[in-house]
Amino acid sequence: MKPAPFTYHDPRSVSDAVALLATHDNARVLAGGQSLMPMMNFRYAMPDHLIDLNKVSELAYIRVENNTLNIGAMTRQRDIEFSADIGQHCPLLHAALAHVGHRQTRNRGTLGGSLCHQDPSAEMVNMAALLDATMHVVSQRGARDIPLADFAVAYMTTALEPDELLAGVTFALPAKKHGHAFVEFARRHGDFAIVACSTMLALDSHGNISNATIALSGLSHAPLRPAAIEQALLGQKPDAATFKAAAAEAEKISAISDAYVSSAYRQHLARVLTCRALEQAAAHAKEMQHG
Amino acid sequence: MADTRTISAIVNGKSHTATIETRLTLVDFLRHELKLTGTHVGCEHGVCGACTVLVGGISARACLMLAVQCDGLEVATVESLAADGKLNTLQQAFQDNHGLQCGFCTPGMLMTLTEFLRDHPEPNEAQVREALSGNLCRCTGYQGIVDAALDAAKKMRGTTR
Numbered sequence: 001m002k003p004a005p006f007t008y009h010d011p012r013s014v015s016d017a018v019a020l021l022a023t024h025d026n027a028r029v030l031a032g033g034q035s036l037m038p039m040m041n042f043r044y045a046m047p048d049h050l051i052d053l054n055k056v057s058e059l060a061y062i063r064v065e066n067n068t069l070n071i072g073a074m075t076r077q078r079d080i081e082f083s084a085d086i087g088q089h090c091p092l093l094h095a096a097l098a099h100v101g102h103r104q105t106r107n108r109g110t111l112g113g114s115l116c117h118q119d120p121s122a123e124m125v126n127m128a129a130l131l132d133a134t135m136h137v138v139s140q141r142g143a144r145d146i147p148l149a150d151f152a153v154a155y156m157t158t159a160l161e162p163d164e165l166l167a168g169v170t171f172a173l174p175a176k177k178h179g180h181a182f183v184e185f186a187r188r189h190g191d192f193a194i195v196a197c198s199t200m201l202a203l204d205s206h207g208n209i210s211n212a213t214i215a216l217s218g219l220s221h222a223p224l225r226p227a228a229i230e231q232a233l234l235g236q237k238p239d240a241a242t243f244k245a246a247a248a249e250a251e252k253i254s255a256i257s258d259a260y261v262s263s264a265y266r267q268h269l270a271r272v273l274t275c276r277a278l279e280q281a282a283a284h285a286k287e288m289q290h291g
Numbered sequence: 292m293a294d295t296r297t298i299s300a301i302v303n304g305k306s307h308t309a310t311i312e313t314r315l316t317l318v319d320f321l322r323h324e325l326k327l328t329g330t331h332v333g334c335e336h337g338v339c340g341a342c343t344v345l346v347g348g349i350s351a352r353a354c355l356m357l358a359v360q361c362d363g364l365e366v367a368t369v370e371s372l373a374a375d376g377k378l379n380t381l382q383q384a385f386q387d388n389h390g391l392q393c394g395f396c397t398p399g400m401l402m403t404l405t406e407f408l409r410d411h412p413e414p415n416e417a418q419v420r421e422a423l424s425g426n427l428c429r430c431t432g433y434q435g436i437v438d439a440a441l442d443a444a445k446k447m448r449g450t451t452r
Contacts, residue, residue: 001335007294008313008359037355038336041316050313054360078349102425104343104350104403189424 003040010052014059014138014167017051021163022140024049029165031074031113034105059112059167064089069131069171073112077124081106089173090131092180096123096198099182102190112166118156120256121193121218123184125152129223130198130215131171139164152222178202178211179285181277185269194218194261195269197250201238201281203289209233209242214274219255219266226250229274238282247275298362302327303371313359317351318342320358321368329369329398333427340426343399344368350406369398372405381405381443390439392430399426404440414444 007024011017021027028047030036031054039045053059059074062083069090071080080086081097100106100114100123114124115135127133133148137160146159153159160166174180184196195218202211212233217223229249236242251271257263299308302325309324316335321327321344333341335354342353345367372379378386381404391397400423407414407422414422419440420433428436 002316002319003314005293005312005314008296008357010359033355033357034337034352037316037357041335041354052357052360102340103407103422104340104352104425105337105355107349108351108355189421 001041003037004043004046006047006050008050008052010055012055012057014056014165017053017056018138018140018163018165020049020051021165024051025162027051027162029053029116031116032076032109033113034101034109035113035117035119053165061168062086064173067173069093069173070168071111071171072168073110073115073166075111077101077106077109077111077114080111090171092130092174092182092198092200093127095180095182096127099123099184099186099190099193099196105190111169115151115169116158116160116166118152118158118222119192120155120221120223121184121196123182123193123196123217126182126196126198126215126217126223128169128171129217129225130200130213131174133172134170135166136168136170137164138167143167149225155221174200175202175211177285177288179281179283179288181280181284183273183277183280184217185273195266195273196223197270197273197277199274199277199281201233201278201285203238203282203285207237207286207289209236209238214246214250214277216250216253216270216274219253219270221256224253226253233278238278238285240279243275243278243282246278247271250274296359296362298359300358300361300363301365303367311358313357315358316354317344317346317356317358317361317366318353320361321353321366324358327368327370331395331398333395333399338427339396340399340403341396343402343426345402345406348406350403367402367405369401372401380446381408381439384439384443384446385436388439388442389435390431391435396426396428396430400428400436404443408440408444408447412444412448414441416441 027049030052059072061072063070128148135146182198184193186193199214204210255263255266294313297310331341333339337352337355344353
């Protein structure tokens with residue numbers, strides 16, 4: 001229950017950090033430590049070199065520019081939670097963060113750490129899927145952007161090469177007048193969800209659905225965007241029959257199973273939570289339209 | 292060869308300098324190097340909350356931080372609460388409301404609530420329960436702890452205003 005020995009590095013800049021990553025084998029990057037530290041305590045992870053990014057201040061920022069929200073990888077969940085900018089431009093992130101761990105873990109945990117850990121039902125990973133996130137990755141070889149859809153390559157495995165570092169994330173900001181919802185089912189408050197569903201809905205001047213996005217977590221190794229369901233909602237009335245039909249389709253998506261939760265139960269949750277999320281988002285969209 | 296660093300941290304207002312292995316967790320540094328055994332080690336993977344301390348005034352799991360990360364920072368542990376052998380308002384409220392039985396989770400509960408009541412001086416019960424959601428207690432069923440937090444909040448409002 002103690003970390004195995006490693007050599008500790010605390011670079012002060014991204015260029016120093018990627019230089020360390022390029023020169024050391026079996027190196028791991030330490031962000032907020034809320035996932036990697038338990039893995040090191042259990043010795044699931046035994047890096048020879050630990051590259052601590054907590055002093056790389058250029059990686060912590062929140063910027064709203066041209067309908068995008070740009071967040072540095074080392075921005076703490078706490079700082080996102082208390083950001084007035086995010087409250088104004090992307091309140092859904094706040095709704096999702098309320099389900100992330102606990103006060104003590106959000107105080108240390110970072111956006112980049114959560115995305116690189118890639119727990120299949122992590123709330124921040126779900127948000128990245130819903131908000132079409134682009135991952136900005138750097139190494140000594142240069143920089144590249146990875147769309148979220150290509151970032152998770154397998155269960156808790158990202159497309160990052162061993163010498164690469166996630167530096168920041170760009171989220172597409174939703175149009176102003178839309179409704180949103182984030183719902184999940186977990187065994188206890190603060191646990192990773194079994195299934196989570198987030199959605200954004202916009203209504204046209206006739207009150208019909210003009211835009212619909214849905215992200216479902218917990219069914220696969222990464223959150224998925226059910227494009228067919230999103231498309232089928234367009235032009236529909238935001239009523240119970242529409243949402244019931246959409247939810248029935250969500251239940252048909254194939255789901256993983258593990259020792260605790262069967263795939264049938266995950267599919268059941270996908271139906272219930274999709275319906276609940278759409279109802280909440282529609283109610284919110286109507287408020288926005290009349291407010 | 293063990294990888295070591297010399298760090299200086301201010302723990303409960305007192306400056307400490309020590310040469311430590313870089314793999315030493317903050318909680319083991321507090322307990323084994325500084326002999327501040329008030330902070331308890333429970334699960335060692337960030338679930339139980341028994342090791343909660345304040346780093347720079349903000350709560351953190353001391354089992355999920357390395358001591359080397361606290362170089363130059365201020366750390367407050369449960370030992371900072373009582374002054375001159377007298378329990379502070381929050382600690383007294385725990386005693387008065389049966390907020391502990393075995394006491395193992397208590398240091399973490401107290402430090403979590405120290406931050407929470409500082410930031411939320413007028414909490415309701417639901418807020419207290421959410422604030423405590425990251426601290427496990429296997430004895431009390433939480434009711435006494437929630438009562439203690441609400442009682443302390445009331446008394447702290449009375450004494451500080």
